[in-house]
Amino acid sequence: MKIGDLVAFINESAPFQYQESYDNSGLITGNVNDEVNGVLCSLDCVEDVVEEAIEKDCNVILAHHPIVFGGLKSLTGSNYVERTVIKAIKNDIAIIAAHTNMDNVHTGVNKKIAEKIGLENLEILAPKNSILSKVVVFVPHDNVNDVREAMFRAGAGSIGEYDSCSYNLKGEGTFRAGEDADPHVGEIGTLHSEPETRVEVIVEKPRLGSVLTEMKKAHPYEEVAYDVYPLANEHQEVGSGMVGYLTQPVEAMSFLKSLKEKLQTELIRHTDIVSEKIEKVAICGGAGSFLLTDAIKKKADIFITGDYKYHQFFDADGKIIIADVGHFESEQFTAELFVELLRQNFSTFAIHLSKVNTNPISYL
Numbered sequence: 467m468k469i470g471d472l473v474a475f476i477n478e479s480a481p482f483q484y485q486e487s488y489d490n491s492g493l494i495t496g497n498v499n500d501e502v503n504g505v506l507c508s509l510d511c512v513e514d515v516v517e518e519a520i521e522k523d524c525n526v527i528l529a530h531h532p533i534v535f536g537g538l539k540s541l542t543g544s545n546y547v548e549r550t551v552i553k554a555i556k557n558d559i560a561i562i563a564a565h566t567n568m569d570n571v572h573t574g575v576n577k578k579i580a581e582k583i584g585l586e587n588l589e590i591l592a593p594k595n596s597i598l599s600k601v602v603v604f605v606p607h608d609n610v611n612d613v614r615e616a617m618f619r620a621g622a623g624s625i626g627e628y629d630s631c632s633y634n635l636k637g638e639g640t641f642r643a644g645e646d647a648d649p650h651v652g653e654i655g656t657l658h659s660e661p662e663t664r665v666e667v668i669v670e671k672p673r674l675g676s677v678l679t680e681m682k683k684a685h686p687y688e689e690v691a692y693d694v695y696p697l698a699n700e701h702q703e704v705g706s707g708m709v710g711y712l713t714q715p716v717e718a719m720s721f722l723k724s725l726k727e728k729l730q731t732e733l734i735r736h737t738d739i740v741s742e743k744i745e746k747v748a749i750c751g752g753a754g755s756f757l758l759t760d761a762i763k764k765k766a767d768i769f770i771t772g773d774y775k776y777h778q779f780f781d782a783d784g785k786i787i788i789a790d791v792g793h794f795e796s797e798q799f800t801a802e803l804f805v806e807l808l809r810q811n812f813s814t815f816a817i818h819l820s821k822v823n824t825n826p827i828s829y830l
């Protein structure tokens with residue numbers, strides 16, 4: 467197993483194209499052609515984590531937060547970012563970051579938090595609406611199955627729990643082949659009508675390239691007639707935050723107390739208890755204040771996240787309880803999520819959970 471294969475696997479699980487524009491998820495240091503000896507999973511990648519990787523004989527660190535975020539202009543070791551990168555490179559350690567791409571998939575960071583809190587019937591809080599396309603292709607009847615299957619294999623037509631979804635309409639295409647053409651049907655210079663099926667499939671952005679490549683390979687025509695329409699539809703399984711239900715309503719204060727235990731946090735900063743009972747819960751690992759209006763719109767009783775500032779707490783405005791559990795605390799289980807994801811799929815290299823507490827904040 468090469469490091470490049472591991473990066474490709476992570477891209478399959480949480481496509482890097484789903485990361486936010488400000489992010490830097492992906493392979494940060496390391497050579498795609500090196501073999502994977504062992505993977506150390508952590509929330510942050512700092513010098514102590516690189517040290518731990520060396521001790522555990524792991525040449526890959528899979529971290530949630532990218533150690534290089536805003537770019538590097540020099541590598542002199544003058545700060546912790548540069549020192550971490552230098553140490554990783556000197557020791558042939560690859561650093562992979564799966565950050566907002568892992569936040570934005572329905573099997574990612576927030577799913578793990580929901581699992582810890584015990585939420586059911588989960589939905590994405592703010593689904594994204596710019597990642598679906600419709601591909602329409604016109605295929606002679608005899609080749610429809612082959613072309614459709616090729617597109618399905620490349621990931622087209624998968625919607626929620628369904629795969630192989632397509633719409634097919636029979637019609638007629640016309641064309642006239644030029645002097646230098648090599649037409650599959652019809653004659654050069656003569657207007658030809660061919661019975662064709664219009665095949666429509668939905669494709670997610672990260673799969674569009676391979677769907678089009680496979681579609682063209684399976685299509686018999688020299689010049690394939692096809693359209694790609696960007697869709698404004700939301701993708702229900704990709705986006706920020708999550709909302710779900712407790713198995714039964716719980717008295718607000720006892721919910722907050724149990725939350726403290728479940729999320730292993732020393733401190734919860736919260737606004738007024740405006741609902742007696744908590745049943746519908748919105749969550750966002752890390753800094754989630756940008757999702758407050760979505761949480762209110764979804765009628766959540768409480769919004770659990772991190773990194774809230776003083777003035778932002780006023781925005782609860784009697785409509786919801788904001789509970790800031792801490793950035794690290796809300797996302798600490800992401801490393802566990804990485805371990806589970808890798809162990810479910812690989813058995814040829816060691817997979818370790820980091821023991822380093824990378825939280826830079828202490829409570830007095």
Ligand SMILES: [Zn+2]
Pocket residue numbers: 531751752753793797
């Ligand atoms: Zn974070």
